[in-house]
Structures are given as C-alpha cells and as structure tokens.
Amino acid sequence: MATKTTITWDEFLTAGEEWQRWEWVDGEVEFMSPANPRHEQLLVWLIESLAKYCRSHPEWIAFASNCAFVMTSGNWRMPDASLVRKERFPGGRVSGTKIDFAPDVAFEIYSPGDTPSQLQYKRKDYQQSGIIQVWIDLDTRLVELIYPDRPLQYFQEDQALVIDRLPDFSPDLKSLFSV
Secondary structure (H helix, E strand, O other), X not given: OOXXXXXXHHHHHOOOOOOOEXXXXXXXXXXXXXXXXXXXXXXXXXXXXXXXXXXXXXXXXXXXXXXXXXXXXXXXXXXXXXXXXXXXXXXXXXXXXXXXXOOOEEXXXXXXXXXXXXXXXXXXXXXXXXXXXXXXXXXXOEEEEEXXXXXXXXXXXXXXXXXXXXXXXXXXXXXXXXX
C-alpha cells in the first residue's frame, strides 16, 4: 500500500513543466494528457459562454482550466472550466493562488488519455464535494449532467443544456458540437 505524501502549494506549482497540467490526487502529482486541438477549440467556446453568462449574472464567477480547487477529499482538482458563486469568496473578491473549496459547477471535456478509473475517481471526488458536473463527450456528441443528489441526465446536440441552479444558462449544444 502506497503511503500518502504531503506537498506544499509552492512544490505543487513546480511539480512539472510550464506546458504541462497536473492535479494533486491522493498524495501524488497526477499529470494530465495534453489536450487535442478540438478539445481546446471547444473549451474556448465554453469559456466564452460562461463569461457571457457571468456578465449577465454577476453573482457567478467563471474560471478556466488552470485554476486549482480543493476538494472535500483534500485533492487539488483543475476542471476544464468552472463556475463559483461570488458570495463564497471573502468580500466577493477572488484572491490567492488556489481556491480552498470546490467549485459549484465543474465542466469537463472527455480526453482520449483519460482512463476509466481516473474518470470514475474524479466523478466521485466531485460528487463528494457537492459539485454539479457537466461532462462533454465530443465523440458521442452528448453532454452528461450530474447533480450530487440526482440521477444522471443526458443532453443531445439538438437539445438545450439546462442546469436548474443556473437561471438563463442554456447554451446551444448544436453550436458547441459544431466547433
């Protein structure tokens, strides 16, 4: 049985090369596979949609993929994109280098390098942290919506993604998958 190690935030920041992405999972630095161009193109579209949403709903703050959040498990996760209620930050202002709590909503785009066990563990980590999860599958053109306390929902490209805790957020999935 492997023993968990500890790491400081500064050590975590220098664990890899500048071009790499990594997370802190169960006492180990876990490197993520590089994203393919289509993944990155879709991510830009998603972040643009989230930024537009936050401009019209200033009670929300959007984050891109290089922001680390602390999960209930103690793991440091970096979703592809995320939303956090502004009120969760002291004075409603973001500060520091990492966020010491989990996001309210995490958006993830499946990557070819993701193993089933990594995906299952990340989903579990998110669920235990009370996160609404949005998983986007470019190959099947499906979006999976996972609430921490409800059954899984699927959305096809001819449907609008509706997340009931995000009023007026309903991105056009056909547009998303045409990227």
